[in-house]
Amino acid sequence: QVQLVESGGGLVQPGGSLRLSCAASGFTFSSHGISCYLQSPGTERELVAVISSPGGITSYRDSVKGRFTISRDNAKNTMYLQMNSLRPEDTAVYYCQVVRIVSGTRYEYWGQGTQVTVSL
Numbered sequence: 001q002v003q004l005v006e007s008g009g010g011l012v013q014p015g016g017s018l019r020l021s022c023a024a025s026g027f028t029f030s031s032h033g034i035s036c037y038l039q040s041p042g043t044e045r046e047l048v049a050v051i052s053s054p055g056g057i058t059s060y061r062d063s064v065k066g067r068f069t070i071s072r073d074n075a076k077n078t079m080y081l082q083m084n085s086l087r088p089e090d091t092a093v094y095y096c097q098v099v100r101i102v103s104g105t106r107y108e109y110w111g112q113g114t115q116v117t118v119s120l
Contacts, residue, residue: 001026002024002025002026002027002098002100002107002109003024003025003026004022004023004024004096004097004098004109004110004111004112005022005023005024005111005112006020006021006022006094006095006096006111006112006113006114007020007021007023007114008020008021008114009093009094009114009115009116009117010115010116010117011117011119012086012116012117012118013118013119013120014086014087014088014118014119014120015085015086016086016118017082017083017084017085017086018083018086018116019080019081019082019083020036020080020081020083020094020114020116021078021079021080022034022036022078022079022080022081022096022111023076023077023078024077024078024079024096024098025077027098027100029053029072029074029077030053030054030074031053031054032053032098032099032100033050033051033052033053033098033099034050034051034053034070034072034079034096034097034098035047035048035049035050035051035096035097035098035099036048036049036050036070036079036081036094036095036096036097037094037095037096037097038090038092038093038094038095038116039092039093039095039113040091040092040093045095046061047061048060048061048064048068048081048094049061049064049068049070049081050070051070051071051072051079053072053074056071056072058070063089064083064090067083067084067085067086068081068082068083068084069081069082069084070082079096081094083116086116086118087118088118088119089118090116090118091116091117091118091119092115092116093113093114093115093116094113094114094115094116095110095111095112095113096110096111097109097110097111
């Protein structure tokens with residue numbers, strides 16, 4: 001079955017860096033775009049970044065442009081989110097997501113999330 005497992009979150013000071021990983025299995029990773037979302041307490045999940053496949057075209061929300069970089073390693077079935085110059089407002093649970101279309105039906109799959117806390 002489809003599995004997405006995030007790792008790499010933690011506590012970091014403002015201005016610091018983290019690299020999140022999303023390891024995928026159960027589907028043809030190289031054929032699917034992968035998205036990263038964040039969710040703060042009391043809010044809905046918000047899109048942070050997307051990377052397509054094939055092609056590796058990326059897109060980011062305005063607040064992270066120039067600071068975050070999404071990438072993928074299709075040989076390792078893994079997506080990465082490099083987060084630099086972190087700010088307290090980046091604090092959230094980060095999730096990866098993949099969408100598959102099977103026999104005309106759309107399926108969304110989510111990882112379990114990883115907590116990122118930016119604080120002194």
